[in-house]
Amino acid sequence: MIVIDTHIWVWWVDDNSLLTRKHRQWLEEFQSQSLGVSIVSCWEVAKLVEKNRLNFSCSIREWLETALAYPGVRLLNLTLPIVIDSTQLTGFHSDPFDQMIVATARIQGCPLLQYLRQK
Secondary structure: OEEEOHHHHHHHHOOOOOOOHHHHHHHHHHHOOOEEEEHHHHHHHHHHHHOOOOOOOOOHHHHHHHHHOOOOEEEEOOOHHHHHHHOOOOOOOOOHHHHHHHHHHHHHOOOEEOOOOOO
16 A cells, blocks of 8 residues: 555546656556555545635535545544654654654555655
8 A cells, every 4th residue: 555645636536737647657556556545635625625725626525535436545544653653753844734644654554655845
């Protein structure tokens, strides 16, 4: 399994051109094994829709249900070890959602496919 961050997940489902060819290759490669999506990503997408920073042609409920039903997608819930690990990342930026997604990958013992923002 590979854990995918919120940006990658949204761009993949929406076939957005921001998703790089390399990201698409990794998604295709791991789709048969499992693509882990944190429940935190679902909340983050819903908040972006609420704040009008993300728009879909359907309701947020429909989008999430469809996106979670994609082949290979596995919803990963928060657990106490993930919560604790997310507070113990050294040298990591302060976005709590990114911290929980990173901790999810660490606790699951699998790679994280993420979008790295350019500074």
